[in-house]
Amino acid sequence: MKKDRKEKGNCPNLRFLEFEGEWVECKLLDIAQKITIKNKDRRVENVISNSAQRGLIPQLDFFDKEIANNDNTSGYYIIENGDYVYNPRKSVTAPYGPVNIYKGDHLGIVSPLYLCFKVKNINKDFLFHFFKSSSWHKFIYLNGDNGARHDRVSIKDETFFKLPVCYPKTEEQNKIVEFLSLIDQRIETQNKIIEELKKLKTALVDKFLKPKIYWKKVRLSNCCSIRNGLSLIQNDSQIGYLVTRIETISHRYIDLNKVGYLETSIDISKYKLNEGDILFSNINSVSHIGKTAFVDKKYNLYHGMNLLRLVTDRSILNPYFLFLILNTPKSINKFQSICNQAVSQASINQTELGKFSFSAPPLSEQNTIAEFFKKIEKSIFLETRKLSCYKKQKLFLMREMFI
Incomplete structure (x- = not known):
């Protein structure tokens, strides 16, 4: 990758060697269209929530219960695979609210508190990664209104669509998507490794700490x-x-x-x-x-x-x-x-x-059990620290690969 290219024009700090030329800058409204179709006849029952960490998922998976019911969803927006949803609710992982892309096989409906839009003439996954970067935060900070609620971004839809978006040619978009997707897969694998270690520990605790007759x-x-x-x-x-x-x-x-x-x-x-x-x-x-x-x-x-x-x-x-x-x-x-x-x-x-x-049990058995579980805990700790490194690496790349 090349570094420090901003002095050469509208280019990111990090770029793959084979690509040259400046990136195109447009407004989001040039490549996006607001979704306004509502669930008036309540024909769609698949209520979707927009989570900063888990993305767009069925509401039941997120809350473990249905918040919306069939009687109050007529004002919800209908989305399909490939549509974007912006949730203005702030969180630690999404300080200006999460923007996620819907990957479901069936139509979904989302709260009218969300902003939904379709995009064209751009790699959808490239734009998704753009919204996972911090490149768009400054615009929201400068153009958002001072709303009454501190936990939500207050920004008009028409203002949000004026958000500047910079993007390269299709081949470079695809390369960036492929690269960042590999990192996401590695992070997902690392999460599974940690989860499996925790499951192993739980199972072994049940086995080793079950009282025996002589305890x-x-x-x-x-x-x-x-x-x-x-x-x-x-x-x-x-x-x-x-x-x-x-x-x-x-x-x-x-x-x-x-x-x-x-x-x-x-x-x-x-x-x-x-x-x-x-x-x-x-x-x-x-x-x-x-x-x-x-x-x-x-x-x-x-x-x-x-x-x-x-x-x-x-x-x-x-x-x-x-x-x-x-x-x-x-x-x-x-x-x-x-x-x-x-x-x-x-x-x-x-x-x-x-x-x-x-x-x-007797002390000798306690010592054996203690040392065994210390080793498992050490493995969980090391794998968790490795996961943290992967996430920090991705944050750095997201900051340097987008404008």
Whole structure:
């Protein structure tokens, strides 16, 4: 690929070597036509949602229930294979709303809140990748209206159709589509690899952690100290002790963010986490209660988390084995069933948490099980990091290959 070609005219920064010449610039209205046909007779029942991450999919697949019904779809627009749909709803992955192409075999209908259009004289998949890039964001930012809702882009249809679109000759469009489609396939394959590893882990957890006759019953309060995290006190004069909270709990590996500073008079030492500690989510939504993370670095403990630290001799219990036990669906369901939902945020009482009991095999067997699952978790972590690299690579290419 060639680089740094913008000084030579209307060309992207990255381009395949065999192509020369400037790209054509037009307005979207030159190659697109708004879809205005509505489902007046309600003959089409296939309601389609526009998801930033999953594209145009049947509403039932997206929401797990029908939001629209046959009585309120007469104002919906009818779309067919190859049509585009713009959803002005903002998200992290689509900061100016997603534009997706419909690939369904049957006619679909979409909400009148969406903008639908057909295109001509351009490779449809090339335009699809253009809308997956950030090249069109600046136009929306500069031309969108200041709407009342912060979660939606407010832009008139006629303004949206004035969006500038740059494109090369058909052969180059096809080459770009083929190249980016290969990257998408690799990302999809990587997602499947991670999903299969997670399924494998779940199946093996069911097998290896199923109590045997010779396993002994253990009560959590008898093997662990349970400690609350520290609430933050915002004050500009406070010094910067790093405090962390769990943003995302994903098996053994956790994402931790700096969220504030601690009052200088507080003894920070008792909030230090040690390797082998277990963080337990004790306050939040019910679905978050009971999620755990295994500490493998030094951090401080944040409010909303319980610290579980072994007080028994480690010749009796392996901390990572305990972490696996706490992570089973059966354990999480138990924690969520005993949490207090009468307050604004669901929470779990330390005394109730301490009553939790489980069965454990001899230490040698615990160690074997723990090391085995650590290896699986390491594989999931490495494959997930690889996926992140693929996605970053694609973002870079999308930024450099379009104008």
